[in-house]
Amino acid sequence: MNTTLNYGLIGCGSFGNEHMKAMLMIPGVKVTALCDIHIERCHEMNERYGLDAKCYENYNDMLAAQKFDIVVVAAVDKAHAGATVAALRAGSHVLCEKPMSLFLEDCKEMIRTADETGKLLMVGQVCRFTPGFIKAKEIVDAGVIGELYFIESEYAHDYVNLPGTDGWRTDPDREPIIGGACHAIDLVRWIAGDPIETMAYTNHKVLTHWPVNDTTVSIMKFPNEVIGKVFASIGCKRDYTMRTVIYGTKGTIIVDNTTPYLTLMLENCADNAHFANGFFGTGSERSIRHQIDVSLNNHNVAAEHQALRESVLEGKPLLMTGREGAKTVAVCRAVVEAANSGKAVQVDYE
Numbered sequence: 001m002n003t004t005l006n007y008g009l010i011g012c013g014s015f016g017n018e019h020m021k022a023m024l025m026i027p028g029v030k031v032t033a034l035c036d037i038h039i040e041r042c043h044e045m046n047e048r049y050g051l052d053a054k055c056y057e058n059y060n061d062m063l064a065a066q067k068f069d070i071v072v073v074a075a076v077d078k079a080h081a082g083a084t085v086a087a088l089r090a091g092s093h094v095l096c097e098k099p100m101s102l103f104l105e106d107c108k109e110m111i112r113t114a115d116e117t118g119k120l121l122m123v124g125q126v127c128r129f130t131p132g133f134i135k136a137k138e139i140v141d142a143g144v145i146g147e148l149y150f151i152e153s154e155y156a157h158d159y160v161n162l163p164g165t166d167g168w169r170t171d172p173d174r175e176p177i178i179g180g181a182c183h184a185i186d187l188v189r190w191i192a193g194d195p196i197e198t199m200a201y202t203n204h205k206v207l208t209h210w211p212v213n214d215t216t217v218s219i220m221k222f223p224n225e226v227i228g229k230v231f232a233s234i235g236c237k238r239d240y241t242m243r244t245v246i247y248g249t250k251g252t253i254i255v256d257n258t259t260p261y262l263t264l265m266l267e268n269c270a271d272n273a274h275f276a277n278g279f280f281g282t283g284s285e286r287s288i289r290h291q292i293d294v295s296l297n298n299h300n301v302a303a304e305h306q307a308l309r310e311s312v313l314e315g316k317p318l319l320m321t322g323r324e325g326a327k328t329v330a331v332c333r334a335v336v337e338a339a340n341s342g343k344a345v346q347v348d349y350e
């Protein structure tokens with residue numbers, strides 16, 4: 001795993017810096033090129049991390065001038081498809097940030113290009129690498145909470161001071177349920193399977209100066225009659241969270257990405273006598289609680305990079321492929337359509 005691979009980074013803003021910090025933690029990563037339309041950001045990155053990477057303001061120039069094993073696409077959402085396709089065509093594997101794209105047509109082209117070139121395409125749905133969510137999925141898959149019947153997740157993130165470079169987050173095409181809440185949608189998909197149908201409601205009461213609705217609630221029908229709900233708010237006045245609750249016939253998991261433990265509640269059968277006698281107490285006697293420590297790493301970008309390297313160097317299957325990224329976008333698009341039409345929408349995974 002110490003084999004040195006040559007990397008190029010497209011997009012040197014806030015999350016580009018997260019990628020850089022992660023890459024520098026991994027032996028065998030050599031970043032030889034940086035690209036950003038604001039080229040001064042590349043120079044700043046070189047200085048900040050003591051690199052000697054070449055700087056480009058156009059990714060086509062970068063891809064024409066140098067060869068890379070892996071290109072990381074951390075530019076704004078609308079640059080993902082163009083940069084990914086160009087990098088794949090230039091012969092690189094690609095780690096593309098989430099959302100894979102705002103549009104399904106782009107996703108299809110990205111997948112087609114990966115297939116044609118035989119290069120790996122990974123999408124940075126980072127919740128699949130978050131320790132608390134990994135532990136929750138392990139518990140569900142082991143059958144500890146019995147049969148799943150309801151799952152809810154939320155993406156609550158106040159964007160009021162986060163318009164992004166040149167205001168890209170305020171693009172009217174960047175529906176919050178796709179741009180940010182693709183994390184929550186991907187998470188419920190990962191745990192409960194691919195939703196079949198969705199209904200959704202949306203409103204616009206907080207970030208009224210932004211061109212998109214700021215709150216969306218989606219109800220989904222999953223396989224095996226599991227029901228799901230995703231709440232997305234980009235104006236909420238609270239700390240960032242992706243609180244997720246997973247209900248099974250024998251227990252419940254409460255987990256998020258900002259707390260160093262998850263809570264597992266299992267039925268306390270011995271306690272039923274209290275209820276028969278009319279004792280309701282605080283309600284907490286009803287279940288046995290386990291607090292399971294998890295490490296806090298809500299943007300575990302280093303684990304994404306490790307996973308991609310293991311696929312490139314050892315042929316391990318990729319967990320978060322382009323096809324998986326596109327399925328998440330398909331659900332997000334169905335939610336937007338349901339919210340706009342007021343009707344239930346079947347998710348189109350074609």
Ligand SMILES: NC(=O)c1ccc[n+]([C@@H]2O[C@H](COP(=O)([O-])OP(=O)(O)OC[C@H]3O[C@@H](n4cnc5c(N)ncnc54)[C@H](O)[C@@H]3O)[C@@H](O)[C@H]2O)c1
Pocket residue numbers: 010011012013014015016035036037038041057059074075076077079097098099124126164165166168179299
């Ligand atoms: N995985 C996560 O949890 C997570 C968190 C934050 C952001 N993101 C994603 O990362 C991406 C970047 O977000 P950010 O927070 O760094 O935004 P940012 O505004 O801080 O940085 C974006 C950078 O992209 C550059 N850029 C724009 N068009 C470009 C192009 N054509 N070629 C090269 N560079 C270009 C901008 O100049 C800017 O420097 C977005 O797609 C966002 O959705 C993911």
